[in-house]
Amino acid sequence: MADADEHVIPRSGPLPEDIDLSEETQDFRFLAAISNEDAKIPKRGEKDFEPHATALQSNTLAASRQAMHNALSFQRVHQPKGYTTATYHPESNMAYAYNPKGPLFARMGQVLPGKDDPLGDDELRGNRLWLLPEEVLYLVERGTLDVRWPADDEDEDDRGLPMSVQGAYAMFIGDEESHNHALTFERYSVYSGLKRMGYTVQRAPSWDTPGPPSGSECYPPLPQRTWQPGLFNIGHWWKTWFAGIPGDLAKEHSSDQLVQPGLYRSYADIYRRLALIDYYDPMARHLPSEAETPSTDAGFRVTYHIWKPGSQTFKKSAPGIPDFRIAVVDGRATSVPTLEQLGALMDTVPYAPPKEDGQLYQKVRHGYKNVILAIVDQGVVSYLRIGDAGFGREKLYERKVRGFGGKRGGGRGGGGRGGRGRGR
């Protein structure tokens, strides 16, 4: 018996572009290759099946271990050039730096207004950049920032002792519990992973609160607006609007028959009359008359706003619209979200409809709103994209048949596997 989905099982190994190298322990001997742009890390298959007690094998293993040991023993040294130092502030569990240099600070840290600055509104406030716990930790780990413990009268050079990487973890994650418990290991894993890939990451307003009420950007634009640009568009709008609503056709259903005699050839009309069951229409949602605080569950809230690497529009003062919104979920402590939890989360993200003239399956996959869930277990992150799909809006019977090859695009139904998750 041949299963229909048998082709899903890889026969000859996955395609090269599907391999995620970070998925398996890689041989540290190839670390040097990564800094050298033209060299490539070999795609898997370089490992052995089992130990067979040969000298070759144990030598290779020893070499790998030694390479790993050397790589891990790297010392974080600060050259005088570009040397940046910051001071830990225990009360707020943040750190501050005066006029830090370097391109990284164009996308990190904040100068706080006088009333919010934990050190008060003194004359240095404008030069003082406050770094959030995850930002300090990331920079310390990266070897970019030299963080000092608060200075103490007896320190010889009125500067505190340097904070080690271990100290930074202990304070910025370990001690978060005694502050507001907002930065967890899960959140930091996602933050640092994305930063290492080059994304710009900022805390979302719903970081540790339900966040502000969803504004008009979270709902489809009101239909009047579509009238504006003129006749051509009206015709277009007219068509899409009435295709969605059976409208006056409903009257004809008052008789016993769904399809009246006489209507034989027009399949589209027949199908339209058979469409009796209501469906969820993501475009039919409206902004509630009074603003409500989102009813999101604390386990499922947008945690970070993400901008793509090299985004030209991003500025710290005016970050603009993020490219992605990510909700970090603890894989060990959380079960699959309920419809209510997911719906409440979906209410807080902006309306982002698919292209009007896109292909049917692509439109369904894209959805009318979307959010990315980052599921974390022991430092391992899987990204899932959840879309608010409008299946009912896409009428199969209105689809133009494109002859041969038209079937192609539909190969992967079921909403597809959204974002390229890391777990397979």
Add this chain to the structure above:
Amino acid sequence: MAIPDTAAVPEPFPIFKLAHRFLLYDTTTITYIRAKYNIAGVLIGGLPQAPQQNVFLGVPLELMPEEARLLCEKGVAYVVDDAKAHKQGFMGRGLGDEERRAFQASLRKQGLAAAGQAEKKTEDRKKAALKKKVESDDWNDIPEDMLRPTSRASNKRKGKGAKSKEEEETPVETNGESDGKVTADRSQQDDEDLLFAPATNGVPLNPTLSRAASNTSIAGGGPEPFAVTPTTSYPPLAATPPPSTFSSTELPDVPPSYPLYKHMHAKDYFLAPGLRFGCQYMAYPGDPLRFHSHFLCNGMDWDQEFDLLDLVGGGRLGTGVKKGFLIGGEVKGGSGDQDVGATSAGEGGGGNVRTFCIEWGGM
């Protein structure tokens, strides 16, 4: 044999606990438990020498609770509340003056060594770059810094200009890499420094440039020590093992699948968390650096009922990725079934665990 001469770590060694996680920061300990106790853990930190990638990660090493528990049960490790230790040590004047001074002196020594190395390296590199410049005969490309002494003010003013220079400098750098020497250099430096690297000259820097450097400078010339961010806080902090390592209240909490973990570990398997394959553990026949995993493991209670569909799903997944799907649990009551080799050889701690391997027939 080329077994790396892993320096022995004095036992028991501390495992640092914070926010309910178990971490290790000391490279020697990480290498040591890998070689001696078959415990690999998961590296979760970034590598400063290659900061823009996720394939190779660095310290800290996160241990599964099972791994921490096993090490504690063997009596070779103990758990330290790291946040508390740091607060006491660095903020509550827990460190004595003597310790602080020793710590600062050792950092200064390390910084001095690093500065000396860096100076030598930039010398070499400058020579190489100059040679190239002479060959290409394009004197406009020479960084301004090379010709005039650096000062803080000029640095600042140049901010923008220097940045555009970065792009021009890069090709020179990549050329330099072809002789293999620079690869190592690169690992020594932060990448943003690297962009300026050919410009750094060996002349002692203006004392106003870095307050730390000037304050800690020592008489007698030579390079100024660089500031160093140590990886661990031990020293200056010192961890003392609890008086009785076996007090069971101190042992880390573990999930119910712990007996299976312990059993597989006693059979010399390396076990890693299994999220990526949707199981509890992945079992490797040797160090995951060298070997592919053989089994996807799930622990069960002996009398636990579970869906047949779990068997089918696990079996299919395991077969699909060329691994065995393995379930196992501890035999409740009685000590029979010795013949299946379920009892672990050493330690006598594995209990009566039996394991079963399921393969999808796919007929």
